Each structure stands twice: as C-alpha cells, then as structure tokens.
Amino acid sequence: MTEQLVERVREALRVVIDPELGENIVDLGLVYDIRVLGEAVCITMTATTPGCPATSFLREGAQAAASAVSGVVSADVTMTFEPAWTPDLIAPAVRASLGFAAVN
Template sequence: MVAEDLRAAVIAALRGVVDPETGRDLVVMGLVYDVAVQDGSAAVTLTTTTRGCPLSEMLRAGAEAAVAAVPGVTRASVALTWDPPWTPDRIEAGAF
C-alpha cells in the first residue's frame, strides 16, 4: 500500500475513536494534529479539548489501538500534545 493510501486508512481508523464527552470522533473534533506514515510505521499526534482532560490516556490508547489495527501498519505510535491548544474552531463544519 502506498503511503498516501495508508495515511488515509489511518485517518479513517481514527474516525472510529469517539470522544465520550462529545459523542464525536477524534477527526471531526479536530483533535488529530498530524498523521505521518513511512515504511509501515504510523505516528499520530493528537490533543484533547482541555489540557487536564481525564480521558486523555483513554483517547490516546484507543487511537493507538485503532491505528495498529490498520492493515499495512507495522508500528503505531500516538503522542499527545497541547501545543497549540485546541479550540472549537478545529471542529469540522456541521459536526453539531
């Protein structure tokens, strides 16, 4: 699978990870800051709506499991960041 297709598959998998506070997936909420794929290795950078979110580790682990399950991904890593801070402007239009 070419890197662009694998990246698209990773993003699709992240759409299956739902933020329980909003009922929306990570991509729709604009929580995914970066997806990099190279030689089967997928690295995702995501954030949460607040720095002290009690669900941060659950969302990170859920995202990592979803990415690891994508056919063609041989290594998955998901890192959390709060730089830049998330704002509601990142939410996809029509999400609510």
C-alpha cells in the same frame, strides 16, 4: 502508497469517540498529524484541555485503531497541547450539531 495509508489510518481513527463530546476524534479536530515512517505510523493529537480526564482513553483508542489498519506494524501516538485545541478545529457539520457558533 503512503498517502493511501494515511487516509486509511485517518478513517480508522473515526471509530475513536470522545466520551465527553460524543463525536470522533478526527471530526473534532483532535488529530493534528499522521505520518508514515516505513511500516510505523506516528500520530500527533490532542485532547480538548490539558487536564482532560479522557486523555489516556483517547491516546490508547487512537493507537489501537491505527494498529488495526492493514500495513501498519506499529503505531505511536504523541499527545500535545501546542497548539491548544479550540472549537474552531471541529468539522463544520459537527460544530453545528454540537451547538458551536460558525467560524467567520
């Protein structure tokens, strides 16, 4: 049941679009971890850079999207910059559409 909830939250997070790159935060590799603790969901995520002007927007969007999932009573989003985000974390199809070189 916990794994199903994690997957439902992950899918819900796909509605949160990074305004600079125009893709969802899951496919961009900005979501590092989703944990379920009882009826609470804890999300660890990042932004593309520590000074990203969209950091609050992304955090609030992730919290709202996760909170809307059935079975989630509360959602906590922690922003981190360790490890640093790199384009290597982007899903391959999205990476190609954004013009990033393939990762070897």
